[in-house]
Amino acid sequence: MNTTMNFRYFKNMIPAAAILLAAAGMSSCTSDLDVTPIDPSKTMVPDEAALFTKCYSCMALQGQGGANGDCDIDGIDGGTAGFVRQLFNSNELPTDEAICAWGDPGIPAFNFNQWDASHPMLEGFYYRLYTNIAFCNHYLEVCAGEDATHEAEVRFLRALYYFHLLDAYGNVPFATRLMSTPPEQIMRADLYKWIESELLDVKDKLMAPAARKDSDSGYGRADQDAANLLLARLYLNAEVYTGAANWAGAKEYAEKVINGPHKLWTTGKNGWSAYQMLFMGDNGSNGASQEAILPLIQDGSKTTAWCTSLFLIASTWKSDMDTESNYGTSEIWAGNRARKQLVSKFFPNNDAPQATIKEMPIAASDDRALFFGIERSIEVDTPTEFTSGYSVGKFRNTYASEGSPHNSQFVDTDFFLMRAAEAYLIAAEADARLNGGTTTATGANYINALRQRAHATTVSSYSLGQILDERARELYFEGYRRTDLIRFGYFGGSNSGQYMWEWKGGSQNGTSLPAFRNLFAIPAEDINANPNLKQNEGY
Numbered sequence: 001m002n003t004t005m006n007f008r009y010f011k012n013m014i015p016a017a018a019i020l021l022a023a024a025g026m027s028s029c030t031s032d033l034d035v036t037p038i039d040p041s042k043t044m045v046p047d048e049a050a051l052f053t054k055c056y057s058c059m060a061l062q063g064q065g066g067a068n069g070d071c072d073i074d075g076i077d078g079g080t081a082g083f084v085r086q087l088f089n090s091n092e093l094p095t096d097e098a099i100c101a102w103g104d105p106g107i108p109a110f111n112f113n114q115w116d117a118s119h120p121m122l123e124g125f126y127y128r129l130y131t132n133i134a135f136c137n138h139y140l141e142v143c144a145g146e147d148a149t150h151e152a153e154v155r156f157l158r159a160l161y162y163f164h165l166l167d168a169y170g171n172v173p174f175a176t177r178l179m180s181t182p183p184e185q186i187m188r189a190d191l192y193k194w195i196e197s198e199l200l201d202v203k204d205k206l207m208a209p210a211a212r213k214d215s216d217s218g219y220g221r222a223d224q225d226a227a228n229l230l231l232a233r234l235y236l237n238a239e240v241y242t243g244a245a246n247w248a249g250a251k252e253y254a255e256k257v258i259n260g261p262h263k264l265w266t267t268g269k270n271g272w273s274a275y276q277m278l279f280m281g282d283n284g285s286n287g288a289s290q291e292a293i294l295p296l297i298q299d300g301s302k303t304t305a306w307c308t309s310l311f312l313i314a315s316t317w318k319s320d321m322d323t324e325s326n327y328g329t330s331e332i333w334a335g336n337r338a339r340k341q342l343v344s345k346f347f348p349n350n351d352a353p354q355a356t357i358k359e360m361p362i363a364a365s366d367d368r369a370l371f372f373g374i375e376r377s378i379e380v381d382t383p384t385e386f387t388s389g390y391s392v393g394k395f396r397n398t399y400a401s402e403g404s405p406h407n408s409q410f411v412d413t414d415f416f417l418m419r420a421a422e423a424y425l426i427a428a429e430a431d432a433r434l435n436g437g438t439t440t441a442t443g444a445n446y447i448n449a450l451r452q453r454a455h456a457t458t459v460s461s462y463s464l465g466q467i468l469d470e471r472a473r474e475l476y477f478e479g480y481r482r483t484d485l486i487r488f489g490y491f492g493g494s495n496s497g498q499y500m501w502e503w504k505g506g507s508q509n510g511t512s513l514p515a516f517r518n519l520f521a522i523p524a525e526d527i528n529a530n531p532n533l534k535q536n537e538g539y
Contacts, residue, residue, distance in 0.1 A: 051142070060083070084417075091479045211289070250426050250430040265290055273361070295415065309415050341502065346369040
């Protein structure tokens with residue numbers, strides 16, 4: 001996933017504009033490690049493959065120099081601007097699923113829903129997304145006509161990055177080309193329409209969908225099902241983004257994925273459950289990748305980074321959890337763990353045992369209950385103590401099949417940014433919303449397919465509340481929860497008080513959040529620098 005091109009954020013320029021403008025006077029797809037000024041009268045031969053790869057790798061790597069090298073964005077730590085790390089922080093820590101023990105600037109504000117327009121990690125996430133968009137805009141300008149499939153993929157990636165801006169920040173700067181002026185602000189509903197139009201236009205130009213392993217050509221790239229799933233996700237949240245629901249569209253595009261080749265992985269191996277195999281060091285080769293629609297490739301000897309799968313593993317583990325098998329890295333950071341409300345989704349009678357990761361799924365009758373409770377309290381009485389709250393052993397660098405990690409520190413665990421299980425959950429929820437709040441038999445079958453994979457009990461129908469709980473059981477710690485709670489009205493706003501969790505709003509027993517918390521603030525630096533921008537309400 002390494003490329004030979006770097007894209008740097010320029011100080012003393014309009015921040016988001018600087019990122020969107022940076023390529024305008026710089027070399028195109030050259031072999032230089034740093035982007036340097038060129039004579040525009042000279043013709044450059046683009047390195048199409050390198051820039052194409054960069055449009056992907058900026059999701060999984062912080063820059064060009066590995067874990068200890070430069071970040072793509074000057075002035076921001078690589079971890080602070082890491083895509084997966086900040087996707088997790090912004091969508092899990094403010095919710096009923098996760099809480100972090102660390103005191104890093106920005107972490108307590110996430111834990112207690114108290115961020116502002118100067119939050120460093122939200123700034124890092126914002127600039128990471130715009131840097132990624134700039135790579136895509138640069139590719140589409142200088143490599144146009146080089147490869148039609150690659151061009152469609154880059155347009156998909158740009159739509160994906162804009163989707164995360166739409167979801168997190170609302171009305172944001174918008175540009176689809178290299179510019180010489182600060183970008184205008186686009187309204188959220190208009191950005192929704194643009195993303196929808198872009199995905200509908202490119203989806204049939206992408207690779208045909210196929211279940212791939214890491215040894216197969218095209219693994220790690222977006223195919224037609226990636227566009228179908230992103231459309232389903234977009235439509236699922238249409239009412240939040242535009243004021244008008246589109247449950248039928250969500251169900252239609254989710255079912256395109258369900259009926260395609262990206263099937264749920266259902267076969268365990270060597271004592272590991274099928275669910276565990278989705279999050280292990282050999283998940284690209286052990287068979288589980290048939291479920292992966294967009295995997296971010298990790299290789300401990302080649303793609304060293306602190307901000308992707310290593311973050312998800314190291315930040316959730318402590319040495320005392322390693323009672324069954326080595327979890328595959330020397331990094332143990334002991335920060336992120338579960339809030340009581342997440343564990344209670346598996347133990348609704350408040351009877352979660354103090355047990356190992358191997359024992360907990362048996363007690364829960366659900367393979368997905370990958371918690372560690374020995375010498376832990378289920379309540380998070382002290383947010384700064386890792387043992388206050390149950391630990392999560394979902395991600396690891398262990399191999400399910402024969403083989404061992406490529407590196408003792410950095411990990412091989414690919415991060416499945418999009419996987420087929422999400423389509424089953426979207427289709428079931430849309431089915432229930434179209435049927436008055438309860439699934440039809442078809443919708444129930446989608447939930448039951450996930451529960452059968454987890455060896456959990458099944459029923460003939462599911463309410464919307466049960467589906468929201470099922471999303472937590474299936475997708476926890478994968479970066480979905482904030483969006484889900486907003487869609488159900490439980491995050492901020494008039495219905496916020498209907499569902500509480502530990503430390504919501506900074507109160508141990510939870511307190512309501514105002515509606516403006518459903519969006520993050522556009523970074524103050526950008527507001528101050530770009531006269532075209534208006535800050536989100538409440539900030």
